[in-house]
Amino acid sequence: SRAQGGSDELTSSLAQHGVPIWPGEVVIEAKGKGAVTGAIVGKVGATSGHSEKCKAIIASSGRTPLFKLIAQAQAKIVYDPKLGFHLAKDLPKGYATAGRLNGLEDQEAIRAQGRLAAAEVLETIGLETKTDIDEARELLGKAPSIKANPCQSRSTRLNGQRFICFGNDVTEKDVDQALEEGFTNVEMIKRYTTATMGAEQGALSQANFLDYLAYKQPNQMGSQQINTPRPPLAGVCMGVMAAGHHDQPKIPPLHWVQLKAGGKTIRTGPWIRIEHFGDPEEETLAVHRSAGLCDVSTLGKFRIFGPDAEKWLNRVNTRSIEGLSDNRICYTAACNEEGVVIDDGIVIKLGDDDYYFTTSTARGPATMEWYYRWKEREWEAWLVNLTEARAGMNLAGPASREILSKLTSTDLSNEALPFMHWTKAELAEVPCYILRMGFLGELSYEIHCPSNQSVYLWEKLIEAGEPLGLKRIGLEAQLICRLEKGHVLPGLDFDGNTNMFEAHLDWLWDSSKEDSIGAPMLRLLAKQPFRCEVIGFKLDGRVNLKDGHLVVNGERQFGYITSVRYSPLLDQTIGLALVQNSEELKKAGEIKLWLEGKEVRANLVKPPFYDPSGERLRI
Structure with a gap:
């Protein structure tokens, strides 16, 4: 809305990238129903303007220092009418602020104030930092002065529909009424209008609320502390949103x-x-x-060692590690307190009090945290991540x-x-x-x-x-x-509510172990019917089924396919499904799968589909 101002470098860069700039103009009206499709842009106070297509409208509320965390430490947050924003004053002993929180924008000034804040805090614990404080204050004295917030334009066309708090639909008219009723204290106005009192607790609307109060009564705002907001809240830079999603994927050594x-x-x-x-x-x-x-x-790969390594492994795993011979592989699983399988893997013994174990690819980091969660403080055992x-x-x-x-x-x-x-x-x-x-x-x-x-x-x-x-x-x-062997994968073939029995992994549970995670619940679950169950199915030839297709019978939905593939060896389409009311399906001997708008019949099969006796594994 400013006729001029802003960074010349930024203005030039925007022009080079074809971004239009309309000095002295504001968004008069948003177009679209259910979603933004465009905007009417014109001069401040105008009732008409030019139409522009867009998918989003973003409004700036000016510089708003993120004082919310320091406010929780009982710092006094007051409005500075000359600068046009709120600053933290009268800090508690042992606290210091620096940088943009104090309205600074110059990078050298921010660094100098950071050093000053650190030196002042160190001084409170008895360290000699007078020289550092003097040097930092000298640098700050040479820094550019703090710039005031540009005045925010206010359209007169919207009458009483200028919203301040979107959470509770509080408008400028509601705040004006509170002021007319004689409420001048921020806390009282907040409670009268319910502004900032919605689910977001001021995280989104506080800037608008305080800005409007400062506009209406600048002298009053400069002499009183504002309402304490709920941290944490960090602003998101436009550059971050424009950059899209970036991450650093992991690449295995091979x-x-x-x-x-x-x-x-x-x-x-x-x-x-x-x-x-x-x-x-x-x-x-x-x-x-x-x-x-x-x-x-x-695969997650870990070494666990120490006098209490065996105790630690036994606590987390469903099978007993006690007595594991030096050349034997123990295939085991891990459960949560509800008896739900969260991971599987193997454990081998490298030596006395020294073990090596693996986890699934998906659960490696989470399983490491799971181990640390259940380690007793006095146990002498250590865990090393060897995945990479x-x-x-x-x-x-x-x-x-x-x-x-x-x-x-x-x-x-x-x-x-x-x-x-x-x-x-x-x-x-x-x-x-x-x-x-x-x-x-x-x-x-x-x-x-x-x-x-x-x-x-x-x-x-x-x-x-x-x-x-x-x-x-x-x-x-x-x-x-x-899939030919019917191996189920945690996180793929069952959800976060499927217990060991329903996943048909109960053969990995040593019921004699009393202190492993999930053991009490597993003893109860062993006596109860299945809530759901992983079942196997097959169809002759190649059928274009996909993971996620539904298991149905007319209008009823029993579950969904978790894994399905065509096996060239068997010349069959084989798969696993997670279903409810499995006993009803087993009596029928078949299930119906929803494919391209119609039901397709598949025979129920108890996995594995290939080499059920396991002879091929032992040749």
Whole structure:
């Protein structure tokens, strides 16, 4: 609304980017119903103007120092009529303010005042800081004076519909009436009009409220303290909103070597992972026919050690860690107090009072916090996050043992390293943990090694395996293979209310443990019927079902598909669904899925869909 003023540099930059500026004009009217579609812009006080298309209208209330936090410390917040905004005065002992909170804009002045504030606070605890205080005050004396807030224009066209508090629909007319009734104190006007007393508690409307009171009675506002606001509130710069969403995704150590080999990326949570290398179905078949190599570095990887490490693990995990042998793998889960599964993973014993465990990709950081939440203060145990320090690879398929044997002299035979056991070994002279597991449904080895040697080891595995039919595989092929085995994934195949029994993971619960998290609730849940249940289903051939499609029967909705894929090995569309009233569905022997406006029948199947006896894992 100003005819002139503002930064010449900013004005020039806006013009270069095609942003129009109309000096001396204001928004007279917003256009649109339910959403902004445009605005009428004209001179202050005018009743007409030119129409402009836009999707949002943003109004500036001028500079408003963020004094809310210091106000909670009982600092006096008063209006300065010369500057046109509120400042903190009469600070409690031991408190100091600096920078924009005091109306400063010059960067050198802000830094000098910051040093002055720090020196004054240090002086209150007995430190000698007189020299620092004098130097800072000298710099402040040379700084540019504080600029006053530009006067905010007020349209006369809106009559009584000029809102001050959008939370409680308080207008300027309501405040005028309060003043006419004789209320002059801020607290009394606030209560008379209910301005700033809505859900936002002044966080959004206080600037308007105080600005209007200062406009109507500047002398009165300069002599009284304002109402105490509720912190915290921080203004958002326009530049931040204009910049869009920026974050720093995590990239596993094997990312670039896979990208170079033709890998296609996908964002999964904070990680950028390789989805496939061209044909995920061919990658799946390679796992079953020869071997597949995939990157599992995104798994949470932790070391826990100390005299009370076992107690700590037993507190968090549903299976007993007590008596775990040095070469045995313990597959376990973690529950919350309600018996709901929040994560799964494995635990191995590295030595006396020394363990290594993994978590799911999605829950790694949260599980670490979960461990610290349940640690007793007197326990002597320590937890180290090794997620980015150690890389992980999964080599799976009937040829995987032969491939590994080319790179190590360690005996990897079925007798020396049976299913769900692990060993330390060197692969191509790289020290590794080799864990024999079966997430992908075939003979497989999960290899954990230092991240800085992972690319070298990956290339050596490819070199040794390609003559035997080894293929690189991505996340999509992993999901197909794990679905063939019926493995459920926390956070994907059940929601935050599904307990261990409903997820069919109760076989991971050691009922003899009394002090593990969720144990009391699990004992109660064991006697109760399911509220919901994870079930398996299949259809012949390829059907275009997607995760999230509904399980229905006429007008009734039973649940939804959590995971579904076409299995080229089985030539079937297989999936898992989370449903209510599962007993009713089991009696029918089938479920109906909503696909493209019609019901599609699918047969109920108890997972796994492939190799139910687990023979392929033990070859």
